Amino acid sequence: MNFKQDISVLQYNTFGIDVRAKYFAEFSTESDLINLLQTSEVKNNEQLILGGGSNILLTQNFDGIVLKNNIKGIEVIKEEGEFVYIKSGAGEVWHEFVLYCIENNYGGVENLSLIPGSVGASPMQNIGAYGVEIKDVFYSLEAVNKETLQKEVFLHKDCEFGYRESVFKRKLKNKYVITSVTYKLSKKPEFNISYGAITQELENMGVKELSVKAVSDAVINIRESKLPNPKEIGNAGSFFKNPVVDAATFSRIKAKFPNVANYPLENEEVKLAAGWLIDTLGWKGKTLGNYGVHKNQALVLVNYGGAKGKDIYDLSSKIMEDVKEKFGVELEREVNIY
Ligand code: FAD
Numbered sequence: 001m002n003f004k005q006d007i008s009v010l011q012y013n014t015f016g017i018d019v020r021a022k023y024f025a026e027f028s029t030e031s032d033l034i035n036l037l038q039t040s041e042v043k044n045n046e047q048l049i050l051g052g053g054s055n056i057l058l059t060q061n062f063d064g065i066v067l068k069n070n071i072k073g074i075e076v077i078k079e080e081g082e083f084v085y086i087k088s089g090a091g092e093v094w095h096e097f098v099l100y101c102i103e104n105n106y107g108g109v110e111n112l113s114l115i116p117g118s119v120g121a122s123p124m125q126n127i128g129a130y131g132v133e134i135k136d137v138f139y140s141l142e143a144v145n146k147e148t149l150q151k152e153v154f155l156h157k158d159c160e161f162g163y164r165e166s167v168f169k170r171k172l173k174n175k176y177v178i179t180s181v182t183y184k185l186s187k188k189p190e191f192n193i194s195y196g197a198i199t200q201e202l203e204n205m206g207v208k209e210l211s212v213k214a215v216s217d218a219v220i221n222i223r224e225s226k227l228p229n230p231k232e233i234g235n236a237g238s239f240f241k242n243p244v245v246d247a248a249t250f251s252r253i254k255a256k257f258p259n260v261a262n263y264p265l266e267n268e269e270v271k272l273a274a275g276w277l278i279d280t281l282g283w284k285g286k287t288l289g290n291y292g293v294h295k296n297q298a299l300v301l302v303n304y305g306g307a308k309g310k311d312i313y314d315l316s317s318k319i320m321e322d323v324k325e326k327f328g329v330e331l332e333r334e335v336n337i338y
């Protein structure tokens with residue numbers, strides 16, 4: 001086994017945090033992974049399964065083993081009427097998978113264009129953007145049980161998907177390594193363009209006939225104009241989830257803040273835009289030396305270079321306390337903290 005020891009993980013996390021890992025190893029096949037899981041380096045140390053490192057904040061040196069997933073391969077495994085089932089290795093880059101679908105005119109993931117990270121992490125937090133979530137196209141996944149070393153198949157119902165949630169972030173946390181994901185896409189796509197600025201952007205682009213490519217391009221244009229590129233400014237996307245509150249809490253907030261950005265859900269609950277809450281309290285653009293809150297997007301915490309993960313974590317705690325004090329709402333971190 002090829003273990004690296006005491007290495008910097010700077011290049012493996014989009015926040016650009018320079019901490020060290022005690023051990024580091026990569027795997028490109030399921031059998032590599034199973035062999036790795038039987039080594040003393042893995043068995044006797046805490047493990048961090050790593051994809052693109054775009055949803056983690058490292059607050060200290062990692063006193064364990066980082067296992068980087070490089071399992072590749074995209075294949076159509078079944079076609080059934082208008083549907084096509086595509087299996088992808090967990091180590092594929094998510095956006096490369098999206099591009100594959102667009103080239104082949106398979107619909108379903110175009111709204112999820114340009115989300116950083118790996119295919120294997122897509123079910124972890126049920127990635128979502130512009131009104132589409134992975135649960136809408138998910139069919140099944142394969143994962144290796146770290147205890148038994150057996151491969152298991154999880155169907156949709158087994159994953160307990162929720163808003164930026166799945167069973168793998170909750171009761172099965174750290175128990176499995178996802179090795180492949182199968183998605184069910186459509187050869188007769190139905191487009192979802194009502195969310196955010198997509199319709200406007202399609203108009204600006206002069207699009208006359210909708211296609212998966214046109215919707216993907218519109219999403220890419222919007223994302224590139226709004227979100228910091230991690231290659232230029234370290235970040236992990238939205239640091240917090242949008243909170244969901246009950247009707248009574250919402251009425252109380254609305255009475256004091258009539259403009260509160262809100263999206264009613266079923267069962268009388270209301271989703272609040274965490275970015276609006278943070279912005280309203282004046283945090284947007286706040287810079288503390290080499291880190292802070294992004295100037296255009298209050299949900300995104302940023303590392304301008306050389307920041308410590310612990311400082312960014314402490315900033316997130318201050319924002320959470322402020323939101324709790326002023327709005328009475330508990331924010332929850334979306335980013336995984338190590
Ligand atoms: P990592 O950061 O490598 O890992 C995240 C967590 O999943 C870790 O706990 C890790 O241990 C675990 N994990 C990763 N792979 C596996 C595996 N194969 N098996 C078991 N556990 C695993 N997210 C959205 O939902 N929507 C967005 O629109 C969005 N936009 C973003 C924009 C930017 C600029 C950035 C930087 C991030 C954005 N994100 C978004 C967050 C992030 O891209 C996603 O959560 C993505 O799925 C993370 O993938 P990753 O491979 O980088 O995961």
Ligand code: NAP
Pocket residue numbers: 128129130131194195196197226227236237238239242263273274275297334
């Ligand atoms: P936006 O379009 O400015 O919207 C702000 C917030 O309002 C979003 O959080 C979104 O919730 C919500 N919203 C907007 N229109 C909505 C609608 N029609 N119905 C329900 N909720 C609505 O957001 P943005 O920051 O530019 O991001 C655009 C999309 O990309 C969003 O879906 C966002 O989740 C996603 N994104 C996610 C991350 C991440 O790291 N998780 C990072 C960047 C962008 P939702 O977040 O629930 O969609």
